[in-house]
Amino acid sequence: MSRSITGTCLCGAVSISCGKPLSPGAYCHCEDCRKSTGSAFSVAIPFEAAEFRVLSGETRSFTKVADSGNEIRRHFCSSCGSPLYGTSPSTPAGSM
Ligand SMILES: [Zn+2]
Numbered sequence: 001m002s003r004s005i006t007g008t009c010l011c012g013a014v015s016i017s018c019g020k021p022l023s024p025g026a027y028c029h030c031e032d033c034r035k036s037t038g039s040a041f042s043v044a045i046p047f048e049a050a051e052f053r054v055l056s057g058e059t060r061s062f063t064k065v066a067d068s069g070n071e072i073r074r075h076f077c078s079s080c081g082s083p084l085y086g087t088s089p090s091t092p093a094g095s096m
C-alpha cells in the first residue's frame, strides 16, 4: 500500500491526507470518546505527524486532559462539526 489515505468531513469543506498507518487501529470506549463521537466508541489509527496534512478547509479543536493524564486535542470541521483527527503530546498525530 503506497498511496496516502485521504478523507473529508461530512460537508466536504475539510479534506485530510494521512500517509500510511503506523499500526492497526484500536477502539476506545472511554467517556471522552463516547461523548465526542456520539457513539459507543471511537476508532483511532496512528499516523506519522510529518505525513499528516490538512489539504483544504478550516478545522477547529478542543483540548481536554483525559483520565490517563494525557492531553488530547480533538480536531473537527468548523462548518459541519465532523470529528476529523486527534493529537496529543505523546502521540503527535492520529485519526478517528
Ligand atoms: Zn465539514
Ligand SMILES: [Zn+2]
Pocket: 028, 029, 030, 031, 032, 033, 034, 042
Ligand atoms: Zn477514548
